[in-house]
Amino acid sequence: MATHLDLEEQEQLDQLRHFWNTYGTLITWLVLLVAGAFMAWNGWQYFQRDKAARASVLYDEIERSAQAGDVARIERALADMKEKFAGTAYAQQAGLLAAKTLHEKGNADASRSALAWVAEHAVDPGYQAVAKLRLAAELLEAKSYDEALKQLAGNVPKEFEALVADRKGDIHLAQGKRDEAKAEYQKAWAAFGPGTDYRRLVEIKLNAVGVDPKSLESAAAGATPAKTKP
Structure with a gap:
């Protein structure tokens, strides 16, 4: 005669069989997919x-x-x-x-x-920007001014904007376009931090196109909002 415990075990076994019959195939596929993805990831990492x-x-x-x-x-x-x-x-x-x-x-x-x-x-956008700046310099050297400017068109990472403006100024100056060169040098001067060696170089170029960097400093100081007293 079956005991109460035997009946409980049989009921649990029946529930387990029903669960596996219902979801077993899905569970098997999920396990295979996870294992396959893990193996693929490891393979990709090894390949890289x-x-x-x-x-x-x-x-x-x-x-x-x-x-x-x-x-x-x-x-x-x-x-x-x-x-x-x-x-x-x-x-x-x-x-x-x-x-x-x-x-x-x-x-x-x-x-x-x-x-x-x-x-x-x-x-990498940084490598791309460096390549464009160097290519523009070589094209400037070869007097291919329009091609040089094309290399500097478009967006670049923020840390390269000053260098691009400076290079554009060089190209415009070589073309004899002093006003355009002046505008680009002013952008470069504003973008470079105070006291940097590159900013001092741009100041020399600004002097060459008739701009006194001290006037830019005065204008920048005048544009800075005054602090209000508490």
Whole structure:
């Protein structure tokens, strides 16, 4: 004769079978999905670490080639970097380093090509802004003024706004547009913090276009609202 405890256990077993028959397939799929997602995440992390490690090795190759001044090796290594590791920070750094060395070696076209690639493909806005500023400087040197200004069009991170204004002023001055140059230098002067070396350089440029920086300081002081007494 079945005891009360046997009946309770049987009832619990029946409830468990009913629950599993109802939700078992769903639970199994959820477990498989979670396990699959976990494995995929681990695989992606491993892939990213491996990719970064291989990009690092190639960056070291570009760095050694730059130190040796081997232009051919730089161009080959940079081509490999762009093809295989374009989305990494190493690729952006490699493009800037290669451009600097290529420019120093007199290979202006290759240098501008490397900078243009970083300016277009860089994931980091800071690297992108640096590439545009350097490319604009090289185009200014080549007297390609309109192309230089195109590189500086659009938004840049706030910390680069003063540098962009200063570079635009240089380009306008080279074009003989003193008023435009003056306006950009004034923007740069206002954006740079007081006492910075770059601001002192901009002050020299302002003097060259007939603006006394002291007058800007007076105007800035006059625009500062006076503190009201409590």
